[in-house]
Amino acid sequence: HVRSRRQRQMCIRDSRIATAMVSALKLRSKVVVLGDSGVGKSAVTQMFHSNGQKFPKNYLMTIGVDFCMKPVPVQVADESRATVELFVFDTAGQDLFAEMAPHYWEGSASLILVYDITRAESFHNLAEWLERISRVVPVESMVSGCVVANKADLRERAEISREAGEAFAQRYGFAFFEASALEHSGIDAPFAHVAAATHARYTDSLAKLTAAVS
Numbered sequence: 001h002v003r004s005r006r007q008r009q010m011c012i013r014d015s016r017i018a019t020a021m022v023s024a025l026k027l028r029s030k031v032v033v034l035g036d037s038g039v040g041k042s043a044v045t046q047m048f049h050s051n052g053q054k055f056p057k058n059y060l061m062t063i064g065v066d067f068c069m070k071p072v073p074v075q076v077a078d079e080s081r082a083t084v085e086l087f088v089f090d091t092a093g094q095d096l097f098a099e100m101a102p103h104y105w106e107g108s109a110s111l112i113l114v115y116d117i118t119r120a121e122s123f124h125n126l127a128e129w130l131e132r133i134s135r136v137v138p139v140e141s142m143v144s145g146c147v148v149a150n151k152a153d154l155r156e157r158a159e160i161s162r163e164a165g166e167a168f169a170q171r172y173g174f175a176f177f178e179a180s181a182l183e184h185s186g187i188d189a190p191f192a193h194v195a196a197a198t199h200a201r202y203t204d205s206l207a208k209l210t211a212a213v214s
Contacts, residue, residue: 026071027084029143029198031191032105034091034129035114036122040150042066043181044114045090048191052184065104066090072195084195105136110194111145113174118151120159126168144197145174146190153180 033041046054049068067089074082089108091101113129115122126147130139139145147169149162162178169176175193179186 027082027198027202029084029086029109029194030107031086031088031110031112031194032091032108032133033088033112033114034133036116036119036125037092039114039116039119039122040181041090041114044112044148044150044179044187045088047181047184047187049088052187065092065101070191072191074195074199076199082199084198086191086195088191102132102136105133108133108137109143109198111139111142111174112148112190112194113146114148114150115160115165116151117149117158117160117165117178118154123160123165123168130172139172143201144194145172146193147174147176148186148190149176149178150181152178152185153183 033045035041045066045068049070067087069085069087071083071085074084076082089104091104111133113126115126117123133139147165149160149165165178166176168174175190177186177190177193179190181187
């Protein structure tokens with residue numbers, strides 16, 4: 001009984017130490033943003049990074065890749081907070097850069113697919129983007145994936161329904177979000193989801209490791 005009590009006390013102590021470690025750590029995750037040219041990938045990324053302060057008023061084609069980093073707070077079960085630093089790679093959507101893009105995809109932990117609800121073709125091409133990145137990083141090995149239906153402010157011109165977007169995301173086990181980069185609506189949600197999934201994967205791995213050595 002004494003030994004059993006000591007073991008329980010050690011497990012409680014280890015659990016508290018693990019929780020403190022998770023709360024204090026800054027996790028890092030590489031996120032790739034994919035989609036056709038002109039769907040608003042750069043606008044989504046820039047609005048997220050600038051807290052809604054930097055919307056690109058004029059369209060500028062992304063040449064190769066744009067990169068940004070932003071720390072995202074994650075709520076932990078005990079009401080403390082952890083931080084996940086997202087390293088976001090916004091890669092060009094033009095075929096002109098098709099050979100270059102895979103170099104930036106290597107080591108990706110999460111994926112955000114973006115389409116324009118007013119352009120059905122950009123939605124139908126999502127499967128091709130998934131196929132392309134799967135040649136570099138198996139999608140099933142990623143921590144998380146999101147599908148973002150951008151330009152929700154143009155709903156009256158939508159060619160793709162919300163239900164179609166949700167069905168596509170569900171087929172691949174991805175989360176679905178509607179967003180408007182122009183109105184800074186729904187922009188933070190996909191990135192918050194990625195950060196939370198990254199934190200959850202880490203805590204799950206830590207719990208398994210703690211259980212294995214206890």
